[in-house]
Amino acid sequence: MDELTAKARAAQGYARAEYSGFRVGAAIESSDGRIFNGCNVESSSYGLSICAERCALVKALSEGADGFTRIVIVTDAAKPAPPCGACRQLLWDYAPNINIITIAGERRAEFSLKDIYPHPFGRDNLQDIKD
Ligand code: THU
Numbered sequence: 001m002d003e004l005t006a007k008a009r010a011a012q013g014y015a016r017a018e019y020s021g022f023r024v025g026a027a028i029e030s031s032d033g034r035i036f037n038g039c040n041v042e043s044s045s046y047g048l049s050i051c052a053e054r055c056a057l058v059k060a061l062s063e064g065a066d067g068f069t070r071i072v073i074v075t076d077a078a079k080p081a082p083p084c085g086a087c088r089q090l091l092w093d094y095a096p097n098i099n100i101i102t103i104a105g106e107r108r109a110e111f112s113l114k115d116i117y118p119h120p121f122g123r124d125n126l127q128d129i130k131d
Contacts, residue, residue: 004029005103008072011037011052018042024052024081025074028060028095031067036060053087061094068095073102080109088117 001009004027012025019042027037038055053073060068071091075081080102083091091098091113101110 004035004070004072005074005101007035007037008052008074008103011039011056012074012076013039015039015052016041019044019046019049023076026052026056026071028053028056028071028098029069030060030065031069032065034060034063034065036063036065051084051087053083054090057087057090057094066094068098070099070101071095073100075102075104077104080104080107082109082111082116088113089120092117092120092122 007027008025011027012023015023015025017023017040024040025037027035029035036056036059038052038059040050040052041055042049053071056071073081073083081104082102083100096113098113099110100113101108
């Protein structure tokens, strides 16, 4: 198992999925080689729950990391889970060139963010109101 996957698995062990039971771990790698991991953290006010991918990304950004290349996502689901829409948006904002590796048991899928988030909202759209 590579280091990124190992760190995603380690984070999955800390998942706070007391409401859904769906435990997710993620690990993201920055251009300077650092790895940041995260897990999903659920709230009794369900909508406040945070996905593992955003947890890992926000940890990385808050430590000054940038230039993200790969993120590994680990679940116990029957098939590899892709990131949700909210995570795709935040990844687009801070890691547009990232490759996503998602693992469930022995199964694994890999794709680029650009392939699974083809028409993103982004900073360019905010410029439109200033014209
Ligand atoms: N979740 C993630 O952490 N990442 C995903 O890509 C999809 C969903 C979490 C959110 C919630 O805690 C649980 O999984 C069920 O949706």
